Amino acid sequence: MSIVSAFARRYPSTARYLGSWLARLSDVCDGVYTVILSEFIADGSRSPLRLLEREVTLAVQYCPNFAALVAEKDPLPTDCDQANRSVLDKLAEVHAIVGLHRLGFGDIVFSGRPDFTASKDGNEYGIEVKRLGPSTGIRSDLYDERGGSVETGLFIGKASSNGKLPKALSHGLKGAIAEKALQLSKSRPQGNGIIWISLGRDYIPASKYETFGMPGYARGMRRTVEQSLNEAMATPLLRFDDREVDYRSTAFVILSTGADQDEKVGNWPQLG
Numbered sequence: 001m002s003i004v005s006a007f008a009r010r011y012p013s014t015a016r017y018l019g020s021w022l023a024r025l026s027d028v029c030d031g032v033y034t035v036i037l038s039e040f041i042a043d044g045s046r047s048p049l050r051l052l053e054r055e056v057t058l059a060v061q062y063c064p065n066f067a068a069l070v071a072e073k074d075p076l077p078t079d080c081d082q083a084n085r086s087v088l089d090k091l092a093e094v095h096a097i098v099g100l101h102r103l104g105f106g107d108i109v110f111s112g113r114p115d116f117t118a119s120k121d122g123n124e125y126g127i128e129v130k131r132l133g134p135s136t137g138i139r140s141d142l143y144d145e146r147g148g149s150v151e152t153g154l155f156i157g158k159a160s161s162n163g164k165l166p167k168a169l170s171h172g173l174k175g176a177i178a179e180k181a182l183q184l185s186k187s188r189p190q191g192n193g194i195i196w197i198s199l200g201r202d203y204i205p206a207s208k209y210e211t212f213g214m215p216g217y218a219r220g221m222r223r224t225v226e227q228s229l230n231e232a233m234a235t236p237l238l239r240f241d242d243r244e245v246d247y248r249s250t251a252f253v254i255l256s257t258g259a260d261q262d263e264k265v266g267n268w269p270q271l272g
Contacts, residue, residue: 002026007040011049013057017066020074021087029080035087035204051259052091052203059097062108069093069110085133088209092131092198095259099196100127103254103263114187118194125252126188128180131198132172133209169225173197173232173255181238181247193250202259229255229264 004022008015014036015022025034039046060066073090076083093115097108105118105125114126176197184193200209232238233253238245255264 003037003041007037010040010045011053013060014049014053017056017060018070020070021076021090024074024076025080025083025087028076028078028083032080033084033206033208034080035084035206035209039204048203048205048259052094055094055098055203055259058101059094062101063097063110063116065110066097068112072110072112084206085209088133088202088204088206089131091202091204092196092256093129095198095202095256096127096129096196096254098259099254099256099263103265114184114193123192125192125194126184127194127196128183129196129198130176130180131202132176132200169228170231173228173253174238177232177247177250177253178238178245181250182243182245184250185245191250194252194254195250196254196256198256199258202256225255225257225264229253 004015004019004026007022008019018036022037025037029037036049036052039049063069069090073086076086093110096116100108100116100118103120105120107117107119107124109117111117111126115129116127118125118127177195180195180197181193184195233247238247252265257264
């Protein structure tokens, strides 16, 4: 029995709707880390996979053209690393569907540009989704003290709410907000936009594709996350790709620290 077939017996909804991705990953990532499938091989009953199964089932119900979300990245790239990243980006969108519904949004439709449209209280919104992945520079400098290395598996890092972590997180959020606000200004010039930001771990703990340690710290330091989000939105003009972006055309930022956590909604200053 192939690994994809064995997975399908345990997680039928995930296999049914994401099956083309799983088959591609199995082909292009032979013998190396593979998103979803490596988690299944390590422990087929892991709670992240059960959560993914449940939320895929819900997302299909809440987003009637869910198949279009999958089709946008079907087939996946032939490079394993790129394929893994593509699936993780798409899993952020899957969770965004479920999270938006939990926050009271309806009529959720995958539209590509922007990623989704949805309605709430008689208003229609355009939604862009951004997953924060690994990076260099300010956003990767999280630790006040560190020793060892990730490569050897003997890494020890100390971060605090009064140290480098808030600055790193705020820097990443500013970049994500500016990038997606620029996209929304083109697709939704009339406003009513939402930027959904995932801190990088929606279901699968794929450390290679995350800002190292960020998801765990973001969960444990709720006040730090709130402070970083408020700081990121403290000024109306943010820089992206050497351009100043006025994000005020966007109505809300929604920050997801993980599929097992409640989202944080950051109202824009002019709407507060």
